[in-house]
Amino acid sequence: MAENDASTAGESLDAQEIYEQTAALAAHLARAGIRFLPNAQESEVEAWGAHFVAEADEMPEVSVAEVPVAAAPAAVAPPAAVASPARPVRRVESVPAFTSIEGPYPGESLSVAERKARLDDLALQVAGCTQCEVLSNCRTQTVFGEGSSTPRFVFFGEAPGAEEDRSGRPFADQAGQLLTKMIQACKFQREDAYLFNSIKCRPPGSRTPEPGEFQNCRTFYEQQLALLRPEYIVCLGAISAQELLKTKLSVGRLRGKLHTYLESKVVVTYHPSYLLRNPAAKKAAWDDLQMMMKDAGLM
Ligand code: SF4
Known part of the structure; x- marks a missing residue:
């Protein structure tokens, strides 16, 4: 295989990327059966979501979809200056799904x-x-x-x-x-x-x-x-x-x-x-x- 020549070391992430990677990490931990993290408080999730939306509004428009808040980091207090929002988080749809078998995995995530x-x-x-x-x-x-x-x-x-x-x-x-x-x-x-x-x-x-x-x-x-x-x-x-x-x-x-x-x-x-x-x-x-x-x- 070709060597990976797309090093991104040292590049800073924008607000949308930070949100997506944090949400992906939270989802992965849940799938991995890690249970010691505290449950996210809904108000904190919404506040964090609003914080990222506010920053994302400064970013150039790509292809976006309106989806409800699904996951967010739980153990950190939200920024004090952010007001509690009602609107959903905007997430970039990088690649549309082509074939989709919908639904949750049966049973619970095990240790x-x-x-x-x-x-x-x-x-x-x-x-x-x-x-x-x-x-x-x-x-x-x-x-x-x-x-x-x-x-x-x-x-x-x-x-x-x-x-x-x-x-x-x-x-x-x-x-x-x-x-x-x-x-x-x-x-x-x-x-x-x-x-x-x-x-x-x-x-x-x-x-x-x-x-x-x-x-x-x-x-x-x-x-x-x-x-x-x-x-x-x-x-x-x-x-x-x-x-x-x-x-x-x-x-x-x-x-x-x-x-x-x-x-x-x-x-x-x-x-x-x-x-x-x-x-x-x-x-x-x-x-x-x-x-x-x-x-x-x-x-
Ligand atoms: S494990 Fe059983 S079902 Fe699977 S290929 Fe072998 S014989 Fe068939």
């Missing part, structure tokens, strides 16, 4: 220990699963997934290949090495993210999984996502994107936009195995990751 315990239980269920007769008879072992139990980013692939089937780890082959480099280019480590596939058993000959196999395995990745509650889901390749977003569109049509799956933003890009076969597509994949990094406030 780290609870998540790990539930993920371990789920992995045991997967290891004993025989719903797909062909796949369960062909596999060496299931490939559940690995990584942080409180990830901001998850990487979602199609199905295990030969090396994954042998090792029991996702993205363990040459394509996985490229994925690791892509993740590191995003300024975090593979262990900080969570990696998994939509299908937990290797199809024979690494063929494309059949619709019934996706149907059988769907409950497992849906439960993983409900436990992990990532801020971003990166779909690697058409199969995983079409399965998650319930669409028939190609990667070419889906990439370059932020989609929605419940409470997560979804980025669609090329699978690293495709990038190994088509190095010219690496530029497009890097563009997709940069779009995510910008949205996440990482560049």
Whole structure:
């Protein structure tokens, strides 16, 4: 992957960016199951919102939408000079959602220990699963997934290949090495993210999984996502994107936009195995990751 040449170190943030990044951090902490923060007082949230709106009014107009205040920092007193406002906060719509699966994740956000315990239980269920007769008879072992139990980013692939089937780890082959480099280019480590596939058993000959196999395995990745509650889901390749977003569109049509799956933003890009076969597509994949990094406030 190309080196990140868009360093923003030292640049100051404007009021809108500070608001968006603070709100994103608050939402991430909530998803991560961190409960020791005090609940935000509605009056303080409104006061902070008004403060940022007042400063944002000085900024050049872009594309804006009126949305109600959703989250704001809770533990800091609002500026004294700001009057309590009634109007909503104006937020910039950087990239319109293209495909959207609306709704909250089921259940509540769990603590780290609870998540790990539930993920371990789920992995045991997967290891004993025989719903797909062909796949369960062909596999060496299931490939559940690995990584942080409180990830901001998850990487979602199609199905295990030969090396994954042998090792029991996702993205363990040459394509996985490229994925690791892509993740590191995003300024975090593979262990900080969570990696998994939509299908937990290797199809024979690494063929494309059949619709019934996706149907059988769907409950497992849906439960993983409900436990992990990532801020971003990166779909690697058409199969995983079409399965998650319930669409028939190609990667070419889906990439370059932020989609929605419940409470997560979804980025669609090329699978690293495709990038190994088509190095010219690496530029497009890097563009997709940069779009995510910008949205996440990482560049
Ligand atoms: S692919 Fe999923 S549903 Fe099918 S046997 Fe393996 S674990 Fe079970």
